[in-house]
Amino acid sequence: EAGVTQFPSHSVIEKGQTVTLRCDPISGHDNLYWYRRVMGKEIKFLLHFVKESKQDESGMPNNRFLAERTGGTYSTLKVQPAELEDSGVYFCASSHLPGQGFGYTFGSGTRLTVV
């Protein structure tokens, strides 16, 4: 089966611009997660979708971040306007059965650089 796909793999934008990251989960996985790693720090949870609904968005840093998952398939994460501190690697993951103690399947991440 195809894995979790994220694109772009890299993005360099100027402060104040808008960027949209996309994640295609494994087909049939209802659960989709976004995480972020700021350089040198831990990977932090952003939010969790179950199908098209936001199950938990407690990790979203502020209202400049907007995540959507229309139709319960792929998801987008928009940053508008981008700030320097938004730079980092954004990971997407998906899973079929939540809360079972199994690990997710992660994508390769999108490296975002805001200059």
Added chain:
Amino acid sequence: AQTVTQSQPEMSVQEAETVTLSCTYDTSESDYYLFWYKQPPSRQMILVIRQEAYKQQNATENRFSVNFQKAAKSFSLKISDSQLGDAAMYFCAYRKGGTDKLIFGTGTRLQVFP
């Protein structure tokens, strides 16, 4: 709040040797899971090994094994017979039972020398 600490930013090992990566965590929960993830350069993060907190036996996956010390809240990863392909960032992660959120450490970069 739960936290995960990886105190070794970088480690190195020679091919065929054994290396241990450290991870400690803090939680007051009794039902939880622990994971080690590996991220090779520019590639996806993959699950290496997982441990259920209620299991006393240490998990093993081929050359990868853990030393799970529940009382000490320690969860180290041992890689035996290291291979060049083991070079990667390794992240320790915690997940409370019944939840879906992973809490990660800051990662350990492992270099493997021929």
